[in-house]
Amino acid sequence: MSEQSLAATLEIISDGIWDWNATTGYVYRSPGWYTMLGYDIHSLDNTVFTWESVIHKDDFNRVMTHFDEYITQKSKEYNIQYRCRTKLGDYIWIEDRGKVIERSDDGSVIRMIGAHRNINAEKLLLEKFRLKNQSLENMIEERTKELVDINRVLEMKVEEAQRLAITDSLTSVSNRYHFEKVLNRE
Numbered sequence: 001m002s003e004q005s006l007a008a009t010l011e012i013i014s015d016g017i018w019d020w021n022a023t024t025g026y027v028y029r030s031p032g033w034y035t036m037l038g039y040d041i042h043s044l045d046n047t048v049f050t051w052e053s054v055i056h057k058d059d060f061n062r063v064m065t066h067f068d069e070y071i072t073q074k075s076k077e078y079n080i081q082y083r084c085r086t087k088l089g090d091y092i093w094i095e096d097r098g099k100v101i102e103r104s105d106d107g108s109v110i111r112m113i114g115a116h117r118n119i120n121a122e123k124l125l126l127e128k129f130r131l132k133n134q135s136l137e138n139m140i141e142e143r144t145k146e147l148v149d150i151n152r153v154l155e156m157k158v159e160e161a162q163r164l165a166i167t168d169s170l171t172s173v174s175n176r177y178h179f180e181k182v183l184n185r186e
Contacts, residue, residue, distance in 0.1 A: 014115030020048065022109040027051065036094070036118050038087035056083035056091050071100065071109045081119060092120040
């Protein structure tokens with residue numbers, strides 16, 4: 001497949017593609033990559049540092065560790081989800097997948113290609129479901145506590161009713177009902 005066909009295919013299945021020449025440090029990013037993050041096309045430097053600068057600080061170490069494990073062949077695939085800063089300063093979730101397509105004799109990366117896909121809507125929906133589920137679990141827990149408390153009160157009332165049914169309320173001695181019950185049993 002020609003590079004042009006490959007690039008067209010990647011544009012169809014992703015929101016943005018990238019092509020990193022590790023020897024020169026040059027990183028090509030497709031127009032879709034810029035559009036996904038709200039930047040003007042080709043308005044950022046074509047280096048790895050541009051990519052590093054848009055990764056959310058809370059995700060940065062995890063992403064770099066995963067990337068390093070992949071390029072040093074400690075991991076078989078490069079596929080990770082993280083947040084990227086848009087031009088407006090907010091963050092969107094992306095899925096980043098890549099593959100080394102050329103290595104030197106010593107195993108170091110010469111060229112790597114990949115694709116970014118905007119998964120922000122899916123992540124937000126999952127978070128919404130997680131929060132809804134947590135809310136429902138909290139409601140169930142509250143209702144269960146209420147039912148336990150109500151059950152405890154009812155048990156106390158049953159015990160009180162049983163006690164009142166067999167004792168005289170004035171003298172607290174067994175009443176006629178209890179006496180007849182014991183007599184019949186005996």
